[in-house]
Amino acid sequence: MEPRHSQSDFGDPEAEYRAATESAAVFDVSDRTQLRMTGPDRRSFFHGFCTNDIKGLQSGFGCEAFLCNVKGRVLGHVFVFADEDSLWIESVPRQGEALTSHLNKYHLVEDLELVDRTETLSEFLVSGPQAAQKLSDAGLNVAELEPWRHVTTTSQFNEANFECHAKRVDIFGSCGFLISTSAEHADSLWQFLTESGISPAGTSVFESLRIESRFPIYGIDLSDENLAQEAARTEQAISFQKGCYLGQEPIARLNAMGHVNKALAAFVIDAAETPPVGTVLLNPKKEDKEAGRATSVGWSWSAGKPIGMGMVRALFLEPGTELPVVSEPRTSATIW
Numbered sequence: 001m002e003p004r005h006s007q008s009d010f011g012d013p014e015a016e017y018r019a020a021t022e023s024a025a026v027f028d029v030s031d032r033t034q035l036r037m038t039g040p041d042r043r044s045f046f047h048g049f050c051t052n053d054i055k056g057l058q059s060g061f062g063c064e065a066f067l068c069n070v071k072g073r074v075l076g077h078v079f080v081f082a083d084e085d086s087l088w089i090e091s092v093p094r095q096g097e098a099l100t101s102h103l104n105k106y107h108l109v110e111d112l113e114l115v116d117r118t119e120t121l122s123e124f125l126v127s128g129p130q131a132a133q134k135l136s137d138a139g140l141n142v143a144e145l146e147p148w149r150h151v152t153t154t155s156q157f158n159e160a161n162f163e164c165h166a167k168r169v170d171i172f173g174s175c176g177f178l179i180s181t182s183a184e185h186a187d188s189l190w191q192f193l194t195e196s197g198i199s200p201a202g203t204s205v206f207e208s209l210r211i212e213s214r215f216p217i218y219g220i221d222l223s224d225e226n227l228a229q230e231a232a233r234t235e236q237a238i239s240f241q242k243g244c245y246l247g248q249e250p251i252a253r254l255n256a257m258g259h260v261n262k263a264l265a266a267f268v269i270d271a272a273e274t275p276p277v278g279t280v281l282l283n284p285k286k287e288d289k290e291a292g293r294a295t296s297v298g299w300s301w302s303a304g305k306p307i308g309m310g311m312v313r314a315l316f317l318e319p320g321t322e323l324p325v326v327s328e329p330r331t332s333a334t335i336w
Contacts, residue, residue: 019199024128039112068247122186138196
C-alpha cells in the first residue's frame with residue numbers, strides 16, 4: 001500500500017529528529033513489501049534460500065537475512081517473522097514481484113503458498129528511546145517485547161477495535177517497532193499513534209537516521225552486484241552454523257578468507273550543503289583513484305553536517321579515516 005502519511009517533513013525536521021532520538025517518532029512505511037508464506041514446508045523451503053536460520057526460528061520470533069544467488073550476491077534483504085502457521089517476509093518497497101518470482105522458480109513439490117499482502121496492509125515504524133513506554137501507555141502491549149520478538153495485539157480507537165501486528169526491530173539502533181494493520185484501518189492507527197504523544201516524522205529524518213545507523217536499502221545501497229558480507233551486516237543477518245542454502249559456498253569461502261574488498265560505510269561530510277547521490281570519495285594518497293561513492297545522502301542534525309553512506313574500499317573503513325570528496329569547493333568525508 002502506498003503511504004498516505006509520508007512526506008519529506010511535517011514542518012520542522014529538526015524537531016522530528018529530536019523526537020526520534022530523545023522520545024519517539026512515527027514514520028509511515030506502508031510501501032514496505034509484505035509477503036506471507038504458509039504450508040507445512042514453509043520453514044524448510046525458505047531456510048534453503050536465505051542466510052539466516054529459519055528452521056530454528058520459533059513462533060513469536062524474527063530475524064534478518066539476505067536472499068542470494070548461487071554466487072553469493074544479494075537478491076534481497078529481508079526481515080522474517082515466524083507465527084504458528086506462517087512466515088511473514090518483509091522487505092523494502094517494490095520487492096514483492098522480484099522476491100516471489102525468485103522463490104517460485106524453485107518451488108516444485110513443496111507444500112506451501114506464497115502471497116504478496118503489500119496492498120492489503122499498512123505499516124508504521126515507531127522509533128525512539130521512549131517508543132515502548134508510549135505505545136504501552138496508549139494500550140498496545142509491547143513493553144515486554146525484546147528485539148526480534150513480535151506479537152498480535154488489539155488497538156481501540158474511537159470505539160473501534162482493530163488488530164495490530166507489532167514487531168520489535170531496532171532499525172535505528174534505538175527501540176523500534178514495526179506496527180502493521182489492515183489497510184482500511186491505516187488512518188485510524190496513524191491518528192491513534194500521533195495522538196498518543198508520538199511525533200509524526202518525515203522521510204528526511206528517516207533517511208538521516210538510517211544513514212547514521214548504517215541501515216541499507218536494497219536497490220539503493222545494495223544490489224545483485226554485492227556480496228552478502230559487503231552489506232556490513234554479517235553479525236545480524238548471516239548464520240555460519242545453519243545447513244545448506246543457495247549461495248552458501250561463496251559466502252562461507254569469503255568468511256574463511258576473513259575480509260571483503262569493500263563494504264558499506266557511513267561518513268560525515270565537511271560541507272554546508274548536502275551533496276548529490278553518486279558523490280565520489282577519493283583515495284587520500286592517490287587522488288586519481290576512487291575509494292568509494294555515496295549511494296545515500298542526508299542531513300545529520302546531531303553532527304550539523306551532511307552525511308552519506310556507500311560502498312568504500314576496505315583500506316579506508318577505519319573510523320576517523322578522512323577521504324577527499326569530489327566537489328566544488330573541494331572538501332572531505334570522515335568515516336564513522
